[in-house]
Amino acid sequence: xxxxxxxxxxxxxxxxxxxxxxxxxxxxxxxxxxxxxxxxxxxxxxxxxxxxxxxxxxxxxxxxxxxxxxxxxxxxxxxxxxxxxxxxxxxxxxxxxxxxxxxxxxxxxxxxxxxxxxxxxxxxxxxxxxxxxxxxxxxxxxxxxxxxxxxxxxxxxxxxxxxxxxxxxxxxxxxxxxxxxxxxxxxxxxxxxxxxxxxxxxxxxxxxxxxxxxxxxxxxxxxxxxxxxxxxxxxxxxxxxxxxxxxxxxxxxxxxxxxxxxxxxxxxxxxxxxxxxxxxxxxxxxxxxxxxxxxxxxxxxxxxxxxxxxxxxxxxxxxxxxxxxxxxxxxxxxxxxxxxxxxxxxxxxxxxxxxxxxxxxxxxxxxxxxxxxxxxxxxxxxxxxxx
Amino acid sequence: xxxxxxxxxxxxxxxxxxxxxxxxxxxxxxxxxxxxxxxxxxxxxxxxxxxxxxxxxxxxxxxxxxxxxxxxxxxxxxxxxxxxxxxxxxxxxxxxxxxxxxxxxxxxxxxxxxxxxxxxxxxxxxxxxxxxxxxxxxxxxxxxxxxxxxxxxxxxxxxxxxxxxxxxxxxxxxxxxxxxxxxxxxxxxxxxxxxxxxxxxxxxxxxxxxxxxxxxxxxxxxxxxxxxxxxxxxxxxxxxxxxxxxxxxxxxxxx
Numbered sequence: 001x002x003x004x005x006x007x008x009x010x011x012x013x014x015x016x017x018x019x020x021x022x023x024x025x026x027x028x029x030x031x032x033x034x035x036x037x038x039x040x041x042x043x044x045x046x047x048x049x050x051x052x053x054x055x056x057x058x059x060x061x062x063x064x065x066x067x068x069x070x071x072x073x074x075x076x077x078x079x080x081x082x083x084x085x086x087x088x089x090x091x092x093x094x095x096x097x098x099x100x101x102x103x104x105x106x107x108x109x110x111x112x113x114x115x116x117x118x119x120x121x122x123x124x125x126x127x128x129x130x131x132x133x134x135x136x137x138x139x140x141x142x143x144x145x146x147x148x149x150x151x152x153x154x155x156x157x158x159x160x161x162x163x164x165x166x167x168x169x170x171x172x173x174x175x176x177x178x179x180x181x182x183x184x185x186x187x188x189x190x191x192x193x194x195x196x197x198x199x200x201x202x203x204x205x206x207x208x209x210x211x212x213x214x215x216x217x218x219x220x221x222x223x224x225x226x227x228x229x230x231x232x233x234x235x236x237x238x239x240x241x242x243x244x245x246x247x248x249x250x251x252x253x254x255x256x257x258x259x260x261x262x263x264x265x266x267x268x269x270x271x272x273x274x275x276x277x278x279x280x281x282x283x284x285x286x287x288x289x290x291x292x293x294x295x296x297x298x299x300x301x302x303x304x305x306x307x308x309x310x311x312x313x314x315x316x317x318x319x320x321x322x323x324x325x326x327x328x329x330x331x332x333x334x335x336x337x338x339x340x341x342x343x344x345x346x347x348x349x350x351x352x353x354x355x356x357x358x359x360x361x362x363x364x365x366x367x368x369x370x371x372x373x374x375x376x377x378x379x380x381x382x383x384x385x386x387x
Numbered sequence: 388x389x390x391x392x393x394x395x396x397x398x399x400x401x402x403x404x405x406x407x408x409x410x411x412x413x414x415x416x417x418x419x420x421x422x423x424x425x426x427x428x429x430x431x432x433x434x435x436x437x438x439x440x441x442x443x444x445x446x447x448x449x450x451x452x453x454x455x456x457x458x459x460x461x462x463x464x465x466x467x468x469x470x471x472x473x474x475x476x477x478x479x480x481x482x483x484x485x486x487x488x489x490x491x492x493x494x495x496x497x498x499x500x501x502x503x504x505x506x507x508x509x510x511x512x513x514x515x516x517x518x519x520x521x522x523x524x525x526x527x528x529x530x531x532x533x534x535x536x537x538x539x540x541x542x543x544x545x546x547x548x549x550x551x552x553x554x555x556x557x558x559x560x561x562x563x564x565x566x567x568x569x570x571x572x573x574x575x576x577x578x579x580x581x582x583x584x585x586x587x588x589x590x591x592x593x594x595x596x597x598x599x600x601x602x603x604x605x606x607x608x609x610x611x612x613x614x615x616x617x618x619x620x621x622x623x624x625x626x627x628x629x630x631x632x633x634x635x636x637x638x639x640x641x642x
Contacts (some may be wrong), residue, residue, distance in 0.1 A: 036496040043425070043492050048485035074610055076617030107478020107493070114477050120459035124592050125481050127599065129457055169614060178607045181599065191449050191591045192485045194584065207595050211398040333484075 016356055023353020026346035030104050040348045042339060044329075051327035054101030056186055056350050057322050058094055059132065060210070063218025064225075065091025065178040066137060071248070073172045079244055082237050085146060086229060087222045089365055092139040093358040094221075098356050099136060123187045127289075131182030138175045142168075146369045184211040187262055190328055197298035198332035199269040200283045205259075206328075213290070217250040217321035219245055220314035223363065227311045228375045233363060235372040243304045246313075250298040253317070257291040282323065282331050290320025391467035391512055392534035392565040393521060394541055397470050397577070398551070399528035402430050402439035409523030413508060426492045429490035429505040430520055435577045438570070441529065443520075444469060444490045444505040446565035451535035458575060460502075467565045476501055483596060486567060487561050488580060495503035507565070534565060543567055562587030 007013065029038035041048050068087035072080040080252040103109040117345055147163055151157040187210025190197055203209065223242050229235035264270060273280060295315045303309040334340060407420055410430050421428040421443075430443040446469045453469060460475035461482055478500060483491045492502035508518035521531040530537065537598040538558060545551045556568040556579055570577060 009397075032498075034496055034498050035493075035500065041495065043483065044489065045481040046493065073615065076613045076621060091446075105479075107480065108476060111477040114458045114475060118458035118460075120456055122454040122589060122596065123456065123457045123459075124591070124596065125479060126457035127596065131398050133509075151624050173607060173610050173614070177603055180606060181602060185595070188592060188595045189481070189484075191595060192455060194591055195487065195580075204591075228486065237637075240537075246486070304441055 019239050019353050019356045022349035026350035029346045040344045043338045044337040045341040049347045050105040052326045058098040060214040061221045062091040062094025063214040066175045067215050069172045070176045083241055085369050088142045090144045090225045093361055095136045095369040097354045097358045104350055124185050128182050128185045131178050135178040138171055142171050182213040186210050196336040198279050199272050201328045201332040203263050205263050212256040216249045219249050220317040223314045229366050233366045237372050239307050242307050242310055246304050282327050286323035289316050374378035390534040392537045394530045394537040394567045396528050397570040399526045400439040405523040406520035409519040413519035426494045426503040440577050445488050447564040449589055451485040451588035452482035454589035461547045468509040470506050470509045475503050559585045
């Protein structure tokens with residue numbers, strides 16, 4: 001992009017502009033007109049799309065960073081090193097979307113800091129708030145070398161990077177613990193909805209189910225981001241890493257499916273799986289997209305070694321995951337609420353704009369920072385061979 | 388002060404809605420009657436067949452809303468009422484999701500919205516007064532007093548009059564509440580929720596939250612151990628390759 005040439009009008013650019021225009025209007029509606037004008041939320045449906053998609057999906061789909069970092073640094077999967085930084089970036093941006101989305105979702109967003117000083121240790125949401133806060137900080141620090149290495153003064157730069165290198169393992173370790181806690185606690189939020197949430201989703205083990213599904217879904221997002229970086233952003237790295245990550249995804253999805261199945265059987269939800277009602281339909285949609293089709297596809301070497309096929313398989317996992325989170329947060333609560341909730345377009349528009357901003361940020365980070373190892377460049381801390 | 392409670396005897400309610408009006412007056416809400424609970428109607432009288440049922444916050448003994456609130460804006464007081472500290476609230480609305488009776492309301496139309504629910508006129512009660520709704524009740528259908536005494540009174544009425552359903556709604560639902568209902572018609576027919584269980588709902592989350600220290604401890608030591616193992620293996624591999632390298636150098640020199 002040189003000079004002052006007028007940027008070419010492409011389909012993607014038009015789309016992005018439309019999304020942002022709608023997002024800006026939605027932001028105006030939310031903050032200057034209020035919930036009633038900008039959402040279809042009500043006393044019986046206090047949590048809608050912003051929580052279901054913005055928070056539950058946002059956090060869950062950002063689980064790739066901690067999983068890949070743990071694999072590379074703690075389990076010693078050396079082959080993952082070149083993509084750790086990209087995975088951490090995806091998660092970092094993902095958590096930023098959650099934090100920004102939270103400002104839309106909270107009725108009194110200027111009080112978002114209250115949980116820091118006003119404690120309630122009995123609240124699952126309190127624990128989630130703290131974990132998200134701390135883990136976003138950890139992600140910022142994990143990603144910081146990409147910025148630090150741009151410091152023009154050699155001595156300061158190297159000192160910063162040395163400090164970072166010294167604490168890196170600690171950060172990764174803390175990140176894994178924090179992620180494990182709040183990924184499961186997001187499910188834990190729904191423990192208290194006993195009697196309201198449909199038996200297909202309510203389970204005393206819902207925290208574990210949230211955790212087990214977040215890891216493969218997070219890895220799926222990582223694979224998609226890596227593939228798109230290679231295809232559209234000219235990132236050069238060995239694409240066989242995608243195959244490698246997908247080898248981890250299949251058993252993880254399998255474990256989730258097994259656990260989910262046992263859970264459904266043991267708490268007597270099986271009859272609900274075969275009733276003619278919309279909840280059951282959406283349940284099967286979720287199962288087919290998240291588990292059945294991906295497991296079939298991932299068991300084929302042909303799919304795994306073909307990046308494009310793999311990309312679409314991961315897209316299915318992501319869609320299935322989103323179906324699951326929306327089923328828990330919206331569909332599964334409809335019957336007890338007695339109200340049919342369909343999000344207002346402004347709810348969609350604001351969420352979409354925030355996601356689009358994150359995608360753009362990812363693009364510019366890959367273009368202007370060193371996210372992937374570059375030829376002839378000594379690969380420094382952050383995603384380095386831990387010399 | 389002993390824990391206070393409200394007893395509502397549905398057989399005595401004539402549907403005059405004086406309680407609704409008194410409540411609205413006490414809170415400075417617009418006077419017109421509303422069909423269901425709202426941010427400006429913290430108690431309503433719902434006609435059910437030929438009966439009238441009052442709806443309001445149940446003031447649970449161990450309230451789900453208070454356990455759910457991340458900033459502790461909702462609290463069960465020793466005097467009985469479950470109160471809301473608006474200055475703490477961040478507007479997350481988790482209390483609304485958590486409440487088994489679907490009581491808390493939200494000011495959806497306001498730019499700085501708060502949660503609204505009956506607080507049993509806690510300020511009056513603290514001064515030894517009576518909640519506005521009870522004071523306004525002309526038939527004694529709503530009564531205010533010590534929780535234990537009201538329970539005993541309710542029990543007595545059930546024993547003396549076989550017309551009553553043999554259950555005090557609120558005595559054991561979700562671990563007990565501070566608002567009780569007596570009725571001569573089955574509670575399910577009056578739109579009362581079959582409460583999820585007789586265990587307080589916060590016990591459902593307490594277990595998961597109690598696991599935190601264990602998860603942190605076991606998790607971090609496990610990860611630390613794995614890291615040590617990985618690191619050790621790498622060092623050994625490195626040393627071995629170095630050794631091999633140096634011996635092969637020696638071999639080369641010899642030849």
